[in-house]
Amino acid sequence: VDLQARLVDVNPALAERVGRKPGDLIGQPAAVVFQNWPGQFERYRGALEINEEVCLDNGKWVEVQVRPVHRPGNEVAGRLFVVRDVTAQKQAEEILKRAHDELEQSVAERTRQLSRANEELRRQVDERLQVEKALRESEDRFKRLFELSSEAQLILNQTGEVVDCNNAFLEMFALTDKSEVVGHRPDEFSAPTQPDGTSSTEMGPKIIASVLANGSAQFEWAHLKHDAKRTPILNELLLTLIPIGGQPFMHVAIRDITQRKHLEEQLRQAQKMEAVGQLAGGVAHDFNNQLTIIINVLTMLRMKMSVSDPQHSLLEMALKASEQSAGLTRQLLAFSRRQVLEPKVVQLNEVVANLQKMLSRLIGEDIDLVFEPRRPLSPVKVDPVQIEQAIINLAVNARDAMPQGGKLTIETGEFDFDQEYARSHADVVPGRYVMLALSDNGAGMDPETQARIFEPFFTTKERGKGTGLGLAMVYGIVKQCGGHIFVYSEPGAGSTFKLYFPPAADEADDHRPETTAGELDGNETILLVEDNPDARETTRLILAHHGFKVLAAADVDHARQLFAAHGPELDLVITDVVMPGMSGRELVNRFTAERPGLKVLYISGYTSNVIAHHGILDPGINYLEKPFSIDSLVKKVREVLWKP
Template sequence: MPVKRPSKDRESKLWLLFDEHPNPMLIVDPENGKILEANAAAVALYGYSPEEFRNIAWESLRVHDDLPRGLTTDSVRHRTRGGGVIEVEPSTRQIEFGGEPAQLTVLNDVTIRRHLEEQLRQAQKMEAVGMLAGGVAHDFNNLLTIITGYSQLILNSLHSEDPNHHSAEQIMKAGERAAALTSQLLAFSRRQALQPRVLDLNKLVTAMSTMLRRLIGEDIDIQFVLRPDLGMVSADPGQMEQVLMNLVVNARDAMPNGGTLTIETANVQIDEGYSQRHLPVKQGPYTMIAVSDNGTGMDELAQQRLFEPFFTTKGTGRGTGLGLSSVLGIIKQTGGTINVYSVPNSGTSMKVYLPRVDRPAVIESEVPQQTVSRGSETVLVVEDDEMVRNLVRETLNRSGYRVLDADGPLEARRIADAYRGRIHLLITDVVMPKVSGRELAAQLTERRRDMKVLYMSGYTDSAIVNTGILQKEVAFVQKPFTPAAFTQKVREVLESGSRTRGAAE
């Protein structure tokens, strides 16, 4: 019985199905791997015309540094006509084409999916490192509170001519340097207490311009390209200054032989496509500040590790590797994102995007520095670290306060119940076993309505902050602190017009 040949009409329909299919498809010669035909979706994905595809072999599409793999369901990386790299998952089926055996290869473009998966893996890794960094910083801040605190108490009791004065001063300076490092760790782990306000980044850059010029040196030309109608952002001014300084220092170090450093601001609109590629960035209006240089640039491997803590491309002794990781932490905690564009031997541009707000910038009023930090009020101190508790008690006693101290919430409640006089201020650590400082404050202020509250901690958590941003009227002092700064904060809280509320209220 003769074989029934497909009709021309059927062949036409099959070809239309191939060419109009939404998935990219290639017909490949199984003997030499040459591409025989490509459908419209493949043309759109790769950028080659159907005629150009017929002169290309399947293997020549593969990125050269990719692992050699055959036509399997595993993903492969291909280079497009324009030089871009895409990742596809090919699946094949044996067919007959023009009367000869062939392979129909259906391609699934997984480029965006792989990019998002890599972002997720990187975010999970950074989150794990951040939790470790935050925990280490918390423990170190307790120790540094003791070191810097007692150093200042010793300094205050010594005359400047005393031979021990210089030694105590060096201990104090070393403690301050260590505190700066732990501050960077906290910034990276996003466990800092931010105090945001509506901010004009143009004014911030202009105010810092003189200091930045001194910072980069005379062999580097600094240029400012500031958009006049720049949108406002909600950010912590001190932290944004730290971000700008870190980016400028990195740009400076990338130009050892001099060059041009550019600081630019602009209004940008992030669209849905960008937000999908850079989760969890939301689409909408943003304000951008960019720091660019024409220095050494970075390869792809360095860019992938750029924000890892302790990673640095600088030589030994020329950086801690915490600058950019702290920048990332601050930007993420502020609700923004940062992108890096770099080409080896050409330069780098780091662009920070912060959500735009529709409110006028806050005008700073000059507040005279308080010099009086003594008092006679009764203060209840709750701190589970004995050495920190002893330092706080001694500091307050020397400043004239009556101090009641407890090593935890249970003892604090017992003291508060037994004490018949007025307790003017509760000073409590945030993180304690079983009962947090927030919960303790809520319990005690329920019975003592006129008692004010001051929280202290080596890092912040949701008990005191909403995603790291201090709630209004919650008094907080960050460890490590000096006795002078601590007593001044105590005085500020006690003299505030209304009762400083607990975080639970």
């Protein structure tokens, strides 16, 4: 290449590389040769001397040498470019380098493996020495443990004969000396037959053969003590093949499970109760709810229908079938109640008063205990011990529902269930009842929880914090005492458990005279606010049947709309106490701000002392507690309307 970067001469190899004849390249710009790597050529344009290796864009490697060409007198006439393809050399060098690196890694890894193997070998040797020493010590320790163990144990040889026993075995079987056992076969201490009906003498050799073949066996076995009564015991046996002095023997561990089996039987019985509780809960929650509506509606239809009506007999058949269905539910709920009771005539006020100090300690200082007794109160015939247990269980349940503290209210009172109410509640007998109510202002329960609250083993507490038997026990106690129990609760509004017991039979009847049907009827306008659709419709039908004009609201917003449209014509507002969005008291306050003197009747399943902290039941407020019958509802409505 001359000083103007033109080709002066090229060899055939270069011409072949660029696809031209040598003669065609003479005089051409040198850039023709370097057209695939112009960036490099710019570096070479003024360089007189270069020696380097270059990686081209196509991945090939070339060695480039540039030398000056001199004229006589040492004047530079041009440059000599020599370009040589060294790709194969570079690839060989790379392969060699990788092989070298892999070899080094392999040698290093093998060295590590050998080091680890040597370490493991040393460890195994040390461990083997330790094991041999431990085995010698273990045999001595096993002998001591065998003798001192509180668990009955035997050592059998391969033929199944006893070669040794410990003192616990002698004690379990009422024996005095090892000579009564050693040399004998275990089936000599067995019951003739096992619980599954198989012969002990036939099963024994089969079990021995199984242990010798498989190394161990675990099973239950019926034995007889060597006492005067030949007391039967049920044991759990674990047979294990062990070496002693280099010979195979069988170690037998014997555990008395007689009491455990008894408890398991009790558990199976409890599980039966649980199954019945599941069924009864489902029937009571679904079937009885529907029956209540059916019976009440049929009752109201019967009240409107003449006895001479051809359809009257069909209506009576439907009522009878409904009541028989309710009776089936009652039988399910009464099933499996096995407590032994000692009923006495007692005063519930005295029972609660005697428990007050203990209950205060039981529930803790952060929970206020309030007792509101009714005086006078009719006595009841119940088992006082069982009733005390029921109160304690309910108090504990209330305490657990108020982990941050709160208020537990215990009240007594009397309540009348009439014929109409009894027909809509499967096992309620009409008449007067003495009521015991325990109420808390804790977390409350949703309808799903309430539907299962009395099921055996049902609990909402953490594992280990409750058995699920507390409320089931209360339910059984109340039922066996001839009483009834109801729970009223809403999430965030606390819970009330109401227990109803019939008064003692030898006490004077204190029934108040019944009000005649004519005195109950009316034509006033009533605004009914009830968020439960079934309760709302049933209440509306009862009131409408007695001549009242009823405006029924499903929620607070609907009630406010009805009040805005009919406020001046309203004679009475009947509202539930606890409702979503706004309490009944708050709703009434808005109404009375516009209509001072508007008469109001609150209905709720909560006792007044508990919901008072919501500001709902101040002195002088009219209140009807759930559950209420047709007569009690209409009587209370008439009472409120007649008040000045």
